Amino acid sequence: MDTLTRIRAFIDVVDAEGFSAAARRVGRSKALLSKYVRELEDELGALLLNRTTRQFSLTEAGHTYYRTASDILKEIDNLADLVRANNSDLRGRLRITAPRTFIDAEIGQSFVDFSVAHPELSLDIVAEDRFVDLVEEGFDVAIRITKLEDSTLIARKLDDFQLLFCASPSFLEKHGPLDHPSALARVPCIIDTNGRNHGNWRFAETDGSTFSVAISGPLEVNSPLACLRAAVAGLGVSICPDFIARSKIASGELVTLFDDYLTKDRGIYAIYPHRRYLPAKVRTFVDFLHAWFRRHR
Structure with missing residues (x-):
């Protein structure tokens, strides 16, 4: 033996x-x-x-x-x-973790499209807003929407990502004008508690330096979609991921603020453990997502 x-x-x-x-x-x-x-x-x-x-x-x-x-x-x-x-169809199971907002948003269609294109692969998708340990918890791939930091993991950027500061026109009529991020300290804000420093919102100056503004408000919730709805309802200013806010901005239900002060250090990434021989199913999945985002920009 x-x-x-x-x-x-x-x-x-x-x-x-x-x-x-x-x-x-x-x-x-x-x-x-x-x-x-x-x-x-x-x-x-x-x-x-x-x-x-x-x-x-x-x-x-x-x-x-x-x-x-x-x-x-x-x-x-x-x-x-x-x-x-190189000699046959891909088969097996692919275990993926991704933020709930990604899965629920239009870009979550990328997972469905992959399943249609590769019915021989079974996807086990876990909606999880926390940063999971891929190795310890047995995941093949993680989708992360974040500022990329040093890691022993491998990351491939799928698309740019921007956090937008949004408010409804009715809110701005009542509390505006808001000409500088420092004005947020005196108005109600909707706080997404998924953020690491959710009580302080970070902004960028034109010279590349950053500053933060302490904020507070009537609603704290660990859901970007709930924050979006609260902003549309006029409860306050909210940080909204661009991929869920675009339709509300296009319809006029939300207005973006402080566009000249947005940080540009975030992206949507596929993360996977460092391995000498990358599993073909992981490589195929990540390549598919990368191409999918190129087509849907």
């Missing part, structure tokens, strides 16, 4: 948190999996699992071996996917 099979058995047992659960998951007997793990331990000359009649736990050596072996197997599987992609 080859070492790779023994390694897979060990990882299956750890992932399933038990021999019985692993046996059910992979369709092999509990005795066979136990045999493979025992042979792996004999080969290594180290105990990987502490076994009792009811449960098991990883030894220190087991923890170290599991982390490294998992990465090695992923690389092997990714390399196999890469080779298969």
Whole structure:
């Protein structure tokens, strides 16, 4: 029996948190999996699992071996996917996390269009506004709408992105004119609590320097769509992602403010873990999104 099979058995047992659960998951007997793990331990000359009649736990050596072996197997599987992609259709499951606003907005159609174009791939999409740990939580790709920061992850920019400051015409008639961002300190604002510094809104000067304005208001909510609706209702000034605000601006329901002070350091990115052999399904998905945004600008 080859070492790779023994390694897979060990990882299956750890992932399933038990021999019985692993046996059910992979369709092999509990005795066979136990045999493979025992042979792996004999080969290594180290105990990987502490076994009792009811449960098991990883030894220190087991923890170290599991982390490294998992990465090695992923690389092997990714390399196999890469080779298969040149000879056959893509197949399998792609696990994606994206902000709720992205999924609910018109640009969320990009996921649907990808599924239509690649019915052989199954998409598992999780709407999540927080920044998930792709490796720890088992995601293949994340869509992030953000200012890109240094990371061990790989990022590909899909499109430009702008946060717009918006208010309704009726609100501006009552509280205007608002000629400079500093005026926000004296008027009601709608606060999206998804922002890292949601109590302070950041602006850019023409020389590239930035400044912030402390704001407050009648509504705080972790939903850009709710903030948009509140702004349309005249409750205050709101920060709105451009891809959900465009239609309201075009219809005249909202007016943009401080366009000369907008920061330009954000974008829509596809993020994925750094791997030597990028899975073909991930590469195909990211390439599709990049082309989709080029067509729909």
